[in-house]
Amino acid sequence: MLQTFQSQSEPERVAERVKALRAWMAQAKIDAVLVPRADKHQGEYVPASAERLKWLTGFSGSAGIAVVTKRSAVLMVDGRYTVQAGTETDTKIFEVSLLPRNKLSEWLIGHLGKSQVIGFDPWNHTAGEIERLQKALAPKGVKLKALAKNPIDVIWGKARPTPPQNPVIAQPIAFAGRTPADKIAELQTRLKDEGQSAVILTLPDSICWLFNIRGSDVAHNPVVLAFAIVPASGKAELFIETDRFDPEARAAVTPVAKLLSPATLAARLKELKAKGKRVRLDTETAAYWFEAQLGTKLISRGQDPCIVPKAIKTDAEVIGARAAHVRDGHAVVRFLAWLDDWAADGTLDEITAVQKLEEFRRDTNMLRDVSFPTISGSGPNGAIVHYRVTEDTNRRMRPGELFLIDSGGQYPDGTTDITRTIAIGEPSEDMKRHFTAVLKGHIAVATAMFPKGTRGIDLDPFARRALWQIGADFDHGTGHGIGSYLSVHEGPQSISRAGMAPLHAGMLISNEPGYYKVGEYGIRIENVVLVTLPEPVEDGDREMMAFETLTLAPIDRRLIDPKMLDTSERDWLNAYHKHVFETLAPGLDPSARNWLKQATQPV
Known part of the structure; x- marks a missing residue:
């Protein structure tokens, strides 16, 4: 297996580790310490040797920062991790705060006085980040001090994993x-x-x-x-x-x-x-x-x-991306067909689903790795946006629930990322209403046409409008860039409220609106799309770019309320499903092909 399911958080160790950090602070005459989720390279993903935030707080998400003072401590995370952070850390020690609603500088000013000193590792913060903090703290007389040694490394000691030295x-x-x-x-x-x-x-x-x-x-x-x-x-x-x-x-x-x-x-x-x-x-x-x-x-x-x-893929990278998505589509369809056979009786659990999907991907003989730990959330676990199943949290899929699976593969010719939400048994009308609103947002992005210079922030409302109309929304971006056998999260492009980078032809980006009913279910529909070259529009006076959808897998028709779709939305869905079947069917065994034929019937 390319994935493990041991619990990564140790909330029971948080108190002793914070106590040890405070002892180090007293000896170093430091009033507060910043502990970000970062390493020397400032990438989103870090090796085990740089998982300092997780070691200290128990929080295993991919973004966040902790501050420890002599008497207080805060763990600041974004909207993807509000539920997860509260379950992984010791909330008696760490206050959990939401970024960007609450700013780091404001928290520091509220908890530190004039002439007090905040220690930071100069390798683990960007120059821009420190400059902004200094500017915000200076009027209050709070000082930043670059530390010669990272205090977490000192306390972690010999138990800290060795930095990687793998082949190039x-x-x-x-x-x-x-x-x-x-x-x-x-x-x-x-x-x-x-x-x-x-x-x-x-x-x-x-x-x-x-x-x-x-x-x-x-x-x-x-x-x-x-x-x-x-x-x-x-x-x-x-x-x-x-x-x-x-x-x-x-x-x-x-x-x-x-x-x-x-x-x-x-x-x-x-x-x-x-x-x-x-x-x-x-x-x-x-x-x-x-x-x-x-x-x-x-x-x-x-x-x-x-x-x-x-971010602007070469012709070879685009060809590779298309091939990788066909290959990945075969694996995902085989998995979805298998899931329909096994999930209904209530005995299938989240870990088994992850293992089976990885098995189907490995059967391609091209898989180098998964592109991130699979998010396999049944029922209420699906409402945790970046949920990672462990042996402690693993639960069975039960009739009447939704199952959300977000996964991807690393192939030598491309990186994939796909999310599907599946009905286990008969879905409720509430589930159908929210799922169809998410689907409408997904289709709005998939069918968007836009001029040169359009940014992700301009397209983000397309994904939310149908949800807003029923009084709902989601607290993450609509899409992120995708690498070419590189990081599954790639900038500068994004479709989000912070997406200020213009979209260029050749960029790969995800299209993944969602909805999350905490304690009950989560919904997300994700495809990877390619920004196409500008083309003339009939009777128009500007050329327009658009999206080509690369991901190939059916969207669960059992969760769709057809009355909520207009004609153009229905046409897009039926055309997409027709394309999925025609592209994937020749490479499937008869059983999976028959399942796919039924799953892609017109709505």
């Missing part, structure tokens, strides 16, 4: 579509045009994309943890243990990059500082440590120059 492999040009030399040359042209002598790269997926390499340093993310410096002229510099490269990866990288020990990074930054030339740094993704090493005068602030070109 090459991503073939057949899947990448562009060579590292081509990408670096384009990046260097941009640096010259903008008067910058070099750029520092810190995001693992940016580095893997630039050099066409992959790894397994972070669970379910085929990335390598490394840093890079790309000068405006000459060879790039990749800071990573050189013995980790397999021969093919070494042969692909060494013509364009020097392989240097991570231990030499600080000295290299000192050299750049001594030359006094402008160095590009993305202060929203790079650790504050880099700014502290270089000094603000030499830093030319700008977005990581790999982010946008990485």
Whole structure:
């Protein structure tokens, strides 16, 4: 199995660990400590050795920050994790607060006085984050202090997992579509045009994309943890243990990059500082440590120059994505057919479902990993947006309930992410009403046409309108970017209230509105879509982009109230189901093919 089901939280250990941290604070003369869910690379996903927030608080979600003062403590999470955080931490120790409704700076000001000091690890916060905090706290006289050692690491001690040292492999040009030399040359042209002598790269997926390499340093993310410096002229510099490269990866990288020990990074930054030339740094993704090493005068602030070109897939990556989704569709349909056979009697549980779906994906002989731990939530567990089933929480699917399964695969030619909500037995009218409202929002996004320059924030209301009309909503974004055999969550694109990046043709993005009735059920319908090239519209005066849906799996017709769909929505659903059947049926065994034929009948 690529997934485990042991409980990751230890709420019973929280009190003793916070006590140990407070003892360290007293000795260090620090009044508060920040503990974010971050590592040196500031990615969403971190290796086990950097799971400091989980170790301290018990909270295992992918975003959040804790603050511990001498007498109080808070765990701040976003809307995806409000239910989960309360169950995983010790709420006698940690107040659970919702971001962004409550701001970190406001909480700190409310709990600390003038001249009190907040300690932070300069590797685990971005330069932009620290700058904003300093600006907010300065008028109140509260100070920030960069710590020489991370106190969690000190307390964690020898029990802390070893940082990863896994092999580095090459991503073939057949899947990448562009060579590292081509990408670096384009990046260097941009640096010259903008008067910058070099750029520092810190995001693992940016580095893997630039050099066409992959790894397994972070669970379910085929990335390598490394840093890079790309000068405006000459060879790039990749800071990573050189013995980790397999021969093919070494042969692909060494013509364009020097392989240097991570231990030499600080000295290299000192050299750049001594030359006094402008160095590009993305202060929203790079650790504050880099700014502290270089000094603000030499830093030319700008977005990581790999982010946008990485998000705009090459023709080869688009072809790979389509192939991966067909392959994944076969696995998902086999799973859904199996689920219908076994779930109705009330004996099937959440863990068994995860195991079976992974088995079907492994049967493709192309699966490298799941793209994230499968969310397998029956009944009330489905209402926990990022629920992760464990041996402690595992429950059976019962007739009259909904089952939500959100999963994905990492294939060498593409990354998938799909959510389906399934009726176990006969659904209630309330379930149908909410499901159909979510479906209407999903279709509104899937059928959207929009001009160049449209941002995700502009499209986000499309997904919510039908829910708003029945007095409902959801507290997460509608869609996130998808990598190409990289992170299942990729920027800069998103469809959300914070989605300010323009959408470009070639971007992959999820379409996943939902509804969650706490304590009863959760609903989410997720497909991956591709932003298409602008095309003329009949009798129109502007070209419009649109979405091509790549995900292939039926949407549960038993949960649809046809009276709530208009003609165009019904037409889209029937056309989608026809496409699903025609594409997948030839690759299925007779039993699964017959099930799919029934599941894709017109509404």
